[in-house]
Amino acid sequence: MKYSNPVIKGFYPDPSVCKVEDTYYLVCSSFQYFPGVPLFESKDLVNWTQIGHCLTRASQVELGTVGSSGGVFAPTIRHNNGRFYMTTTNDTTRQNFYVWTDDIYGEWSEPVFVDQGGIDPDLYFEEDRAFFMSNGVDDNGIGGVVQCEIDIETGSKRSPSRSIWKGTGGRYLESPHLYKMNGRYYLMAAEGGTEYGHMVIYARGDAPSGPFESYPHNPVLTNRNLGGYELQGVGHGDLIEDHAGNWWMLHLGFRQIGRWLTFHHLGREVFLTPVTFDEDGWFTAGHNGTTLTSFETDRIPDTVIQQAPQPVTFGNTNWALDWCYLRHPAEENYALGTGKVTLKGTEISLDVPASPTFIGLRQRDFAAEIACEVNLTQGTGEAGITLYMDEQHHYDLAVRRNADGYAVIERLNIGDIKSVEHTVELGNSSQAKLIVRASHERYSFFVEADGKEVLLGTAQTRYLSSEVAGGFTGVLIGLYAQGEGSAAEFSNFKCEYAG
Template structure:
């Protein structure tokens, strides 16, 4: 039986995995989005479902000053002695920390800080009770992987940080994971940067502090200088299944255009791991990850397909929905109009480092249909509400209802760096349906008024919202938003009666 990569599509980078008996749990980075660090559950390594987030409270995840692609970097999840631990870095706040929980779905504890600097932290619980903490930093001994022993109850460093490996010479040695396998310590890292030169390398030692011997087969994973449809493969984590086989989760990109530009973000891929006779792992098909690969021997365990439409009739938002930084109090509600998501805008816009009224989800398919029904009667030209395809504050496409010269109009805005275009269309009183047809190379925007007539407003290229042009580490978010130009208490409410997300051509 075959499985298809990626196993988690859309903006889900830096995956880390652990196994508890017959269950697998995985986390990914979230950067400036809230809640932070989604937790996924699987029975077969191929089919995953989101079961919650590790960081659901502002006390755990302050993001008010987090710029685009700042915030939460590269989490690691581990399980030990009945506890789940998730360790990560808030580069816009407290630095390195971890939280813990008895259940992967949470709730998770308040932050436990670790004084060792750097990013991309990881943990190894050794057989003798010691807990080793790794991170990458440019420290007193140069750039590389540093390690200390910590007290897991408090995060206190019990030893000084020591450089344990600089890698094989590639730039940006990062994403360390230390494993104890057959009484040897294997240190696996990413090198080459999280772009087209990305690769995975490994070394081993009989001592957790080294010295480490580099694998003679390095890199054990890379797609550099290939024409494979999956690129930038790296930042991997290993897991052993209950049948004794080994697997890796890793990030990669799927650029739909040439030159290579990707807008869905870095996604989560799965690959088998084989071991050489001299005890070294090789990821995938001789260091390559393919779109179709042989599935694990675990019993297939698919989850129900999510519904296309969210009617916003539940008591809480489902786990697909995320906010841009910490949501401002009063900016959203499921209670003001039952059966609708209400957004109340403020002066905060999509262009700045702020917390606008914004509820979004990851764009996870090249081809899909997006739609929302909006009931909004703007009170002035500074008020607008609609849907956005958002990469960052300088790169986003918006289809919104606003006012011009005292008339309600529909606006298509395209913001690409310092360039901005706006087109306006007459829009009658009453609800309007906003639609987007996403294709691999372009987004096409439509709106439909209450009388049923559909109008194509225009389109924009996907590559203008790609990492290669917009910069950063995230992917496109499809969101509902509102702006009022005033305090939220004075804003006109925007009611979203439903939102559709329908994959096409899957």
């Protein structure tokens, strides 16, 4: 069977995976978006279906006015004695916590906090013991991968926090995960920063607290030396054993917009890479330690067919699964139907770290056409489609009320520069069909009114990239309304991918 990477496209970074019976479960970071921590399931490791979120209530996570790329970092999912656990960091409040559920399709618990600092927490269970790890500083001020034993019922520490491994010397040691395989304990982590120098490293020892011996050929997986290759930033992985006893790594990476164009705006995505153990008990990953855009493998049956992306509409998506909000939404401003959405605007704009009236889904591929009919039914504000990276980097195509009636605007927000580039007057009509066509390098903005399609302008995707905007997120396709007392109806939404 030949499968293509990424196996989950779009802004779904920092994957962690576990297996229960014949089903795999995977979680990803969500940062300032709500609900938090998307949750997926799969039967074959290639096709993933979102089944929920772990953080669905405001009481579980403080988002408030956290800035972009703040909030919920790097979760880990584990299963023990019939119970699922998800542990993560709220980087804004600097707290590590976990939630649990006995029903993977149901609600998760209120947070249980652990008095250990750092980020990217991990849980490891052995018999009746639970070990908690993060990357940070231990009780004696020593940095590295830090571990303590906890009471899993309360989160209280049963042992001091102690640094058990310092990695291989690369910058930004993060993403620790502990496993027991073939009688040994393996500690895997990432270094290099979640960018072009990212890499996966590991060590092994004879006890869960070490000491650990580093793999002699670290890093075990990285694309850092593959200049001119689409897949970059490979790192932050989690290991999983499949039904047949084969090992795999689910990890993040990103696709740059061109062979020599070192920009990425879709965010960090989920990749699947085969892992192989040698006779000495060390493992290797991928193709000579790199991840490829596709792998030919006999580990997955030829009967497994990797599903192609389907057009996205209001009717075939689930508002609670596929769509998300910026921080905690004011629910009274959203009326979400199967064929029509009504949004009420407020004075909060997309430019501030708060919760504007916004509902979005991840952009999953470079080539896409996004279309929606927008009717500004009330007030003097605006409503439309935004391609949103963060508060300072987003492109807006919107219907706006002005002194002479209505108009469609194309606005580019790039850092401190916020410019309405083009305007098409609508006269007394408050309704228009808005269209965005996306490619690797450009977004093109159109309005269809009175049966005619008019190009307002284009903008480069690179200015919505992580290399320009910074941060850890990716572009969301958002529907928004702003302006106190305004309201808008959205209908006939469709997002179709060509790749």
